[in-house]
Amino acid sequence: MRNVIFILMVFGAMQVQAQDxxxxxxxxxHWCSPCHAPGGRKHPGTSALEIIYKGEKPAVLEERLDxxxxxVAAFVRNGVKIMPPFRxxxxxxxxxxxLGAYLSPR
Ligand code: HEC
Structure with missing residues (x-):
């Protein structure tokens, strides 16, 4: 029984690392750059985050450390203002x- 639990734990840990x-x-x-790429004038997400954070945090999501x-999942599934929820x-x-693994600081 202990061995089974151990194997399940190892498998669980592997799944956590399996994020690509x-x-x-x-x-x-594909889904986020159209609004969140650098250049606030052309990208409403970057533009909104420039205004919200006033430089306290990077306006480009890929540069965020927090x-x-x-x-990420909460915003993606629920949306916020003009950002749609994604099904x-x-x-x-x-x-x-x-996506969460990509946007979280490594
Ligand atoms: C149609 C444009 C649009 C798309 C597409 C979009 N977003 Fe957004 N996103 C926004 C806007 C605008 C805001 C700021 C909303 C506000 O005023 O609070 C935002 C806010 C966010 C925030 C909150 C940041 C913060 O600190 O408040 C996260 C996280 C986020 N988006 C992630 C994503 C991800 C991940 C994707 C791709 C799956 C995505 N967005 C696609 C427009 C978009």
Missing amino acids: AVHGKAVYE LTPEL KTEISDKDLAD
């Missing part, structure tokens, strides 16, 4: 986990 930040970057570029997978048919749970 390279794929997360592709998800980001994002966690949980925070699982658009961004799957796996895509979202990879």
Whole structure:
């Protein structure tokens, strides 16, 4: 029984590491860059975050050091103001986990 529990724990740890930040970057570029790429004039997400944070935090999500997978997931699934919520048919749970890994500081 102990061995089974050990194997389950190892498997669980492997799943945590299985997030693929390279794929997360592709998800980001497809779904998020149109609003969050550098250059506030052309990108409403960057523009809004420039105004909200006034330089206290980077306006570009990829430069942030305080994002966690949980925070990213909350915004992606719920949306905020003009940012739409993304459905699982658009961004799957796996895509979202990879996206969270990509945007969280390493
Ligand atoms: C249609 C444009 C648009 C798209 C697409 C978009 N966002 Fe946003 N996002 C925004 C705007 C605008 C805000 C700021 C909202 C506000 O005024 O609070 C925002 C805010 C956020 C925030 C909150 C940051 C903070 O500190 O308050 C996160 C996190 C975020 N977006 C992540 C994402 C991710 C990840 C994606 C891709 C899956 C994405 N967004 C796609 C427009 C967008």
